[in-house]
Amino acid sequence: xxxxQTLETKNLCxxxxxxxxxxxxxxxxSACKTxxxxxxxxxxxxxxx
Amino acid sequence: xxxxxxxxxxxxxxxxxxGSVHAVDEVAYDIIGLYEEKTEEEITxxxxxxxxxxxxxxxxxxxxxxxxxxxLKQQGKLFTPDTYAPLANEFKERSGNVVKAxxxxxxxxxxxxxxxxxxxxxxxxxxxxxxxxxxGKRALDFLIExxxxxxxxxxxxxxxxxxxxxxxxxxLVLYARSVEKEHRKNFRFTLxxxxxxxxxxxxxxxxxxxxxxxxxxxxxxxxxxxxRVDYAGNGSFDRIVPKFQKLVAARGGxxxxxxxxxxxxxxxxxxxxxxxxxxxxxxxxxxxxxxAPADPAALTQEDLTVVLKEYELxxxxxxxxxxxxxxxxxxxxxxDLTKGPCIYKRxxxxxxxxxxxAVTPWGDLYPCHQFxxxxxxxxxxxxxxxxxxxxxxxFCACNAYTRKECEDCWxxxxxxxGCAANAYHAAGSVSGIYxxxxxLFKKRMECAVMLQVADALPRQE
Numbered sequence: 001x002x003x004x005q006t007l008e009t010k011n012l013c014x015x016x017x018x019x020x021x022x023x024x025x026x027x028x029x030s031a032c033k034t035x036x037x038x039x040x041x042x043x044x045x046x047x048x049x
Numbered sequence: 050x051x052x053x054x055x056x057x058x059x060x061x062x063x064x065x066x067x068g069s070v071h072a073v074d075e076v077a078y079d080i081i082g083l084y085e086e087k088t089e090e091e092i093t094x095x096x097x098x099x100x101x102x103x104x105x106x107x108x109x110x111x112x113x114x115x116x117x118x119x120x121l122k123q124q125g126k127l128f129t130p131d132t133y134a135p136l137a138n139e140f141k142e143r144s145g146n147v148v149k150a151x152x153x154x155x156x157x158x159x160x161x162x163x164x165x166x167x168x169x170x171x172x173x174x175x176x177x178x179x180x181x182x183x184x185g186k187r188a189l190d191f192l193i194e195x196x197x198x199x200x201x202x203x204x205x206x207x208x209x210x211x212x213x214x215x216x217x218x219x220x221l222v223l224y225a226r227s228v229e230k231e232h233r234k235n236f237r238f239t240l241x242x243x244x245x246x247x248x249x250x251x252x253x254x255x256x257x258x259x260x261x262x263x264x265x266x267x268x269x270x271x272x273x274x275x276x277r278v279d280y281a282g283n284g285s286f287d288r289i290v291p292k293f294q295k296l297v298a299a300r301g302g303x304x305x306x307x308x309x310x311x312x313x314x315x316x317x318x319x320x321x322x323x324x325x326x327x328x329x330x331x332x333x334x335x336x337x338x339x340x341a342p343a344d345p346a347a348l349t350q351e352d353l354t355v356v357l358k359e360y361e362l363x364x365x366x367x368x369x370x371x372x373x374x375x376x377x378x379x380x381x382x383x384x385d386l387t388k389g390p391c392i393y394k395r396x397x398x399x400x401x402x403x404x405x406x407a408v409t410p411w412g413d414l415y416p417c418h419q420f421x422x423x424x425x426x427x428x429x430x431x432x433x434x435x436x437x438x439x440x441x442x443x444f445c446a447c448n449a450y451t452r453k454e455c456e457d458c459w460x461x462x463x464x465x466x467g468c469a470a471n472a473y474h475a476a477g478s479v480s481g482i483y484x485x486x487x488x489l490f491k492k493r494m495e496c497a498v499m500l501q502v503a504d505a506l507p508r509q510e
Contacts, residue, residue, distance in 0.1 A: 002114070003074045003077035004062075004077050004121070009067075015392045016392045026149065030380070033207075033336075035490065036399040039384045041389065045391070
């Protein structure tokens with residue numbers, strides 16, 4: 001596409017079909033402790049992309 | 050939901066429900082902005098008018114771009130409808146009553162007397178106290194018992210200042226290590242410290258056992274020493290920095306965060322980031338102060354305007370540093386677009402009061418460290434479990450779709466509905482929002498995604 005470049009990203013709609021394994025880090029068990037952000041958590045599911 | 054923004058020369062389009070990120074030129078940016086509202090003929094006329102005189106913007110070019118937009122929509126990468134609301138509660142119910150993370154308040158006391166401390170100098174509005182080994186051991190057993198099928202269990206040694214109860218911390222780690230295999234668990238420990246009591250023993254043990262250490266430093270010496278003082282009123286900068294440097298040097302690449310707080314005194318916090326870098330630290334985090342609006346440290350509206358600009362400046366600094374081979378990380382800008390959180394994580398809230406709880410030195414359970422001392426939110430204790438089911442229900446109900454204010458917000462799948470404690474303090478309810486925090490969060494996400502775009506695309510000047 002000439003005017004649009006799409007970055008490779010995880011497909012959230014696909015991930016909805018599989019549900020979550022719940023193994024990833026709890027958002028507040030990290031650096032901030034005073035706000036909530038989940039975007040920087042890593043997925044722990046071995047076969048997940 | 051589509052969110053479009055321009056930052057650092059990039060035109061960025063987020064399709065939040067699919068997670069797609071598009072970097073586009075200004076013509077496609079405008080076309081996407083009009084796409085759902087106007088007919089193709091209206092869009093064409095408007096674009097031709099706006100870009101009159103541009104040789105590359107012809108009727109045919111616009112047609113091709115419209116076709117690309119239509120294709121992305123068909124592929125589920127643009128204008129993806131939000132169908133997740135019904136899943137939010139379903140996911141949470143399916144997870145049962147699993148607890149997988151504890152914030153262990155091993156010391157409700159501190160050897161610093163920081164004026165802005167949200168925990169009232171470590172005492173959490175109560176008496177000074179240290180957690181006994183027996184209480185800590187029971188907390189770990191409680192965690193194992195309530196963790197269901199979860200393998201990874203997280204324990205943060207927190208305070209107050211946890212190094213004031215260091216022998217108990219070490220004993221608890223050794224106890225957890227002694228039982229984790231038989232229960233098929235994997236403990237991940239973190240330590241949050243002001244650094245005053247770091248010595249060789251702490252460095253050796255923490256670097257071996259703690260998957261992350263969070264080291265409190267506010268940046269510039271004059272900034273740090275204004276608020277992070279001992280009980281005699283002396284600043285702590287000169288005492289802690291060499292200890293932090295020694296610990297980080299010995300850490301062998303394991304995670305750490307140099308974590309600062311910015312207040313009304315230093316909304317220009319990138320200068321504190323500069324100081325952290327000068328001191329040799331490269332894994333950084335700076336957080337806005339959490340305090341009452343009347344507190345002298347509280348950020349004002351004017352400060353927030355400065356802070357928003359500072360976030361952009363920080364992103365630019367990171368790009369420049371990377372190009373110079375002096376890369377550093379900033380906690381809130383660390384996103385992985387391909388291996389980041391699934392939709393379950395994104396919609397199910399922060400986990401406070403459900404999968405995550407704080408434990409006081411005497412074994413009481415609270416939804417998170419920021420609620421400790423709020424008696425109405427005491428959930429129960431580690432011996433008898435949850436007794437305040439009404440309070441827990443409030444937290445169970447928190448997710449990305451709970452709050453009316455979040456309905457039309459593009460960022461809700463990045464913040465998962467935000468921090469319940471911030472909401473409680475700002476709006477009087479865990480199901481409210483902290484509007485100023487939302488603005489800061491959105492700016493951070495825009496910067497974080499821009500950095501990913503800059504990484505993926507050739508340099509734009």
